[in-house]
Amino acid sequence: MNTPYTSRRHFLKQAAGLGGAMLASGASLAALNPFAAPRIGVQLYTLRDLMKDDFEGTIEKVAAIGYKEVEFAGYYDRSPDQVRALLDRLGLTSPSVHAGLEGLREDLEGNLDTYARIGHTYVTIPALPGAFGGQIAADAWPKFASEFNTIGKACKARGLKLAYHNHNFEFAPVGNQTALDVLLSQTDPDLVSFELDLAWAYIGGQDPLAWFDRYPGRFAMWHVKDVKGPDVVAKAFKETPREAFRVFGERVSAVGDGDIDFKKIFAAAKKSGMEHYFVENDFPKDALANITASYKSLSTWVPG
Numbered sequence: 001m002n003t004p005y006t007s008r009r010h011f012l013k014q015a016a017g018l019g020g021a022m023l024a025s026g027a028s029l030a031a032l033n034p035f036a037a038p039r040i041g042v043q044l045y046t047l048r049d050l051m052k053d054d055f056e057g058t059i060e061k062v063a064a065i066g067y068k069e070v071e072f073a074g075y076y077d078r079s080p081d082q083v084r085a086l087l088d089r090l091g092l093t094s095p096s097v098h099a100g101l102e103g104l105r106e107d108l109e110g111n112l113d114t115y116a117r118i119g120h121t122y123v124t125i126p127a128l129p130g131a132f133g134g135q136i137a138a139d140a141w142p143k144f145a146s147e148f149n150t151i152g153k154a155c156k157a158r159g160l161k162l163a164y165h166n167h168n169f170e171f172a173p174v175g176n177q178t179a180l181d182v183l184l185s186q187t188d189p190d191l192v193s194f195e196l197d198l199a200w201a202y203i204g205g206q207d208p209l210a211w212f213d214r215y216p217g218r219f220a221m222w223h224v225k226d227v228k229g230p231d232v233v234a235k236a237f238k239e240t241p242r243e244a245f246r247v248f249g250e251r252v253s254a255v256g257d258g259d260i261d262f263k264k265i266f267a268a269a270k271k272s273g274m275e276h277y278f279v280e281n282d283f284p285k286d287a288l289a290n291i292t293a294s295y296k297s298l299s300t301w302v303p304g
Contacts, residue, residue, distance in 0.1 A: 040298050041069030043223060043280035045098070047287045051076055056086055061288055063090040065295050071278045072118075073098040073126070080117040087119070095276045096122035096163065096195070096221060102129060104151060112158045122221065122276075123155055124163040124195050131169050138174045145186035152191030163221060165195040168237060171204035184215050194218050196272070197280075198265060199225035199252065203234045209268050217273035222265075223280045224298070226258030227251050249283035254290045256297030266302055 042062060044051060050058040055076045062070060070092055075083055087094055097120045104111055104125070115123055128144065130136055152162040170180040177185075184194065196219045201208050212219065227233060228251045236247040255262065279298070284290040 039069060039276070040067055040295055040302070041071060041095070041276055041278040042067050042291050042295075043071045043073065043098075043278040045073035046279070046281045046284055046291060048073070050287055059086060059092070060090060062291070063092055065288075065292050066299065067279075067291075067295060068092060069276060069278070070094050071096045071098065071124070071276075072120075080114045084118050094118060094120055096120060096124045096278070098126040098165065099123050101125050101147075108151065108154055112155065112160060115160060116158050120160065122161050122163045122193065122195075123151075124165050124221070126165045127167060131167065136169070136179070138179075141174055141179045141182040142186055145183050148183070148187050148192045152188065156191060161193055161220075162191060163193040163195050165223065166197050166204075167200045168204035168234070171201075171206055180211075184218055189218060193220040193273075195221035195223060197223040197225060198260060198262070199223070199227045199230065199258075202227065202230040202260060203237065203248070205234055208265055208272075212268050212272045216271050219272040220275045222272070222274055222277040224255055224262065224277050224294070225280045225282075226253045226255045226260050226262075226294075228253050228258045230259065252281055252283055254281065254297070255279060255294035257293070262298075263301060 044059070044062075047058050047062070051074075055078060059070065068091070070087075072083075072094055078086075083094075086092075097115055097118070099111060099115070104123075112123070125148075128136060148162060148164065155162045164183060166180060170183070171178050174182055183192075194215075196208060196211065198208055200223075201211070227248075230251075233244065233248045233251055236244040240247075251258075279291055279294040281287070281290050281294070
């Protein structure tokens with residue numbers, strides 16, 4: 001099975017989060033904070049470098065921080081039974097997995113069997129082939145929407161749900177709307193959901209609340225990612241695209257250290273249809289410290 005992510009360049013220049021001492025001592029933020037939200041999730045792509053060396057140990061540390069949900073972006077050669085046993089042992093669930101579209105095309109039934117055995121609910125396409133190279137033509141978006149409906153039917157037949165995760169390029173104009181409008185309007189809500197990456201929405205010049213108003217109930221999941229100066233990153237993607245990911249890597253931060261008003265967004269969770277949310281940092285300098293700081297921030301003000 002293809003791993004969901006193929007490649008993202010590393011620009012590890014973002015400031016480290018807080019909380020490493022807690023991990024070193026074995027203390028759990030969930031135990032220290034009795035009001036901690038029980039459903040905070042994390043996208044494990046954030047910890048990819050650690051997971052390559054110590055898959056089980058890294059997920060154990062994620063559970064020790066207090067996270068209850070994880071979203072996979074590859075299983076690092078572990079079998080479905082091994083992954084499921086680890087989750088069960090640690091009291092974790094994995095509501096979603098990032099699954100590359102190319103892999104789904106190659107072996108849809110085989111991949112869906114793996115996802116069902118592990119216990120995922122959502123099969124989430126993280127990006128589209130050629131997207132970061134600007135190779136998606138305007139007339140391709142309706143074709144993707146149609147393909148999503150087809151895959152969504154197969155998922156539903158297996159008790160799974162299909163979802164799509166955005167970056168910033170889905171906010172490019174397609175006629176008098178955006179590419180994301182095409183995907184949302186031309187997919188069946190019973191077959192296709194969406195995972196809104198909040199930081200990428202801001203980088204794309206969008207207000208998540210406006211999307212919740214336009215398409216209520218369609219955003220079953222969020223990526224909770226903070227950025228210092230999303231407008232600066234947005235400018236880089238427009239003016240110096242070759243440098244944009246470096247700029248993004250320098251500015252993506254632990255939740256609470258950037259400029260995004262998450263309290264305002266979480267207040268609209270019901271309208272969004274949000275069921276799960278996952279902390280993510282694409283380019284962490286210290287991944288465990290980063291997700292610890294993010295968990296600490298979220299657990300102080302997000303309801304369980």
